[in-house]
Amino acid sequence: MRGQAITLDGVEVTYPNGFTAVHQTDLKVEAGEFFSILGPSGCGKTTILRAVSGFVEPSRGRILIGDEDQAHKGPNIRPTALIFQNLALFPLMSVWENVAFGLEARGVSKRKRKARAEELLDLVALGDQADKKPTELSGGQRQRVAIARALAVDPAVLLLDEPLSALDLKLRQHMRAELRSIQRKTGVTFIYITHDQGEALTMSDRIAVMNEGRIEQVGTGDEVYSAPKTAFAASFVGEANAFAGRVTAVENDMACIETPEGKFLGRNSASMKVGDAAVLFVRPEAVGFGTAFGNRLSARLVRRDLEGSFVNLLMRSDAGAEVAVQMPNVGTTPGVEDDARPIGFACGSAIILPEGPLARTGREVAAE
Template identity: 50%
Template sequence: MTAPVTLSRLNHRFGNYHALRDIDLRIEAGEYVTLLGPSGCGKTTLLSVLGGFIQPDEGRVLIGDTDMARVQPSRRPTTTVFQDYALFPHMSLRDNVGFGLRMAGQGRRARHARAEEMLDLVGLADAAGKRPHALSGGQRQRVALARALAVDPEVLLLDEPLGALDLKLRRSMQDELKQIQRRIGTTFVHVTHDQEEAMAIADRIVVMHQGRIEDEGAPQRIYRQPKSLFAASFMGEMNRIAVTGTGFGVTTPFGPLEIEAPQGDLTLCLRPEAIGAGGDFALGTATVRDAAFFGTHCRAHLVPDAAPDLVLVAHLPPAELPAPGAKLSLAVDRADLTVFPA
C-alpha cells in the first residue's frame, strides 16, 4: 500500500531562523523523490515535518487524503530510515526487523514470518539469526531498511541513509534501494546532499536552498536545463561566464551568441563535459594550464585566447592526456548552454 503526499504553503521557524519558506510540493504515489541541497537548506526539516517529528508553523501535510497536522509520528503511515541504523545490538536480525510489528501487537509467528520475508527482500535471508555486530555497514543498512518496510508504510522516509558508507558500497546500495523501491512500489522520500546519489536513484529531484524549493524535476532536466543559477551550480561542476544580454542574444568573450535571454548583466553556464572540439558555437583556441587523468575523462584547466583572465574546466576524452601548454580548439553546442541573471 502506498499514497501520494501533498505539502501546501509549509512554513517553519526555529526562533528567528526561517527554516522552511512557502513549500508547495506534490509527491505521487510510488514515486522516488530526493530532497537535495547543502547543509542548512531545510531538507531534513522538511523530512521531519513529513514524519511528524516537527509541527510546521503554517501549512498542511496530506498523506493520501488525510491531514496529518495533529497525528503523532507513531500513528502516521510513515517510517524513517536513519544514517546511524539504530539497530538493537542484543537482538537478532529477525527480532530487529520485527520490532515494529511486536510493538503493534502482532504475534510472534506472524512477525517472524514477515521479518524473514523482508530480510529476503534485502538479500539477508540466511542471516536472520545473526546479531548486528556480525554485519558490515552495508548489511546493517539493509536491516534498517527491512525493519522500516516490515510495517508496510505508505511513505518511507530516508534521512541520508548511505552517508556513513564508503563510495563503492554507497553506489552498490543506491542500486539496491532503487531496485527494492521498484519491486514494492512504496513512495520513497530520500534526503541527501550528494548530487550523484540523487541523480542515480530519483524519479524526481527537489533542489532546496535557504528553506525554499529552487527547482524540481527529472534528474536529466535538472542537470541539463536547471531553472536557477543556484541549481545549475549545485548540480555538479559548472563553468560560469559573465556575459551581457542585448535583447537579441548575448555578448560573450567569444563573440555574439544567438540565445534567448533577458537584457542586462547575465551569467552563462556550461558543463565541463560540454566543452570539446565539436559544436555549433566556437570558443576559439585555448591553452592547457594543467590536466589530470580521472579514468572516465581527463579534467583540464584551459585558458581561452579570447578571454585570458578566464579559466575553463573541461572534461576531455580519456584516451589522450593533454600536456601543459598545448593548444586546443574548443566549441560547445548552444543546447548545452544556460543563462541566468547575474
C-alpha cells in the same frame, strides 16, 4: 500498504528560535514515486522530512498524506517511517528481531513477527542472515536491515535521510541499485534526502533542488541536469562552467551574452531581456578543442586529472577564467606545457540564466 502521495501546501517551518528553515513551499510527491531532495548542508532537507514525519509542526500551511491532513498527528500515527543519517540497530538483538521490533509494540505474535521479518529480509537479500547479530554484518548489510525494519510496519511513505552517507564509495554505489529495486518491489513512496547529486540522478523518478530553505526546481534528473532553471541548480547539479555578463541580444529562444571572455550565444529558456544581468552555463563535457563551435575562446591547459575512462582538464582562458573540460580518455588530450589553443562549445549546449547565487564548487569546499 501501497505508497501514498504527499502534498505540501504552502508549508513553512520556523523553529522556536525564530529561524525559518523552510520558506513557503508547495510540493506534490506522487504515490509510489522515488523522490529525492537534493541540496547543500543546512538548506532545510531534514526539516522537510521532520515536518512530513510529524517531528515538527509547520508554522504555516498543510501537509497531506493521501487525502488526509496530518495536522497535529504525532509521528507514531502517521503512515511514515524514517531512516536517519546515522542508523542505530539494537546490538544485542538478532537481525530478524531488529527487523520485527516495531511489530512487537503493535502486539503481533512472535510467530507472525518472525515470518514477516523473514519475508522482509528476503526482500533486502539477507534471508540467510536472520540469526546473526548486527555486529556480524557489513555496513551495507546493516543498512539493509535498517530498511527492512522501517518497512516492517507497512509504511505508505519511507523517508530516508542520507542513509548511505556513512558507507564507502563502492558500497554506496551498490546500495543505490538495491534501494531503487526495493522501492520498485514494494511500491512505497520514497522521499530520499541527499547532498550527493550522483545519488539523486541515478535513483530518482524526480528530484527537488533545494537551497536556503526554498525548492528552486523540481524535475526528472534529465530535466534538472540539461535544463536547470536557476543559477544555483545549474551549478549544484553536476559541474558547470559559468560566465557572467549582460544580455546584448535576444532572438527566438536564443540569447547573446557579453562577458569578459567574449560574446557567446546560448539557450534563453528563462526569457531574459536585453540588458539583464545573466550567467551562461556550459557543462565540461560540452567543451572541446578546435574552432568548429558556435562559441569560441582561447585557453591554456593548467591541469590534467586522469579519471580512468575520461580526463578532466582545467584550462585558463586568455581573459583569466577557469574552464573545466571533460573528455573521453582516448589518448588525444594535450600536455600541460602546451600553448594557448582554441576551445569552444555549441550554442545549443549553453544555457543563459538570471544572475543568482552559485553553489560552491568542490574545489572551494576543499580549500577551506
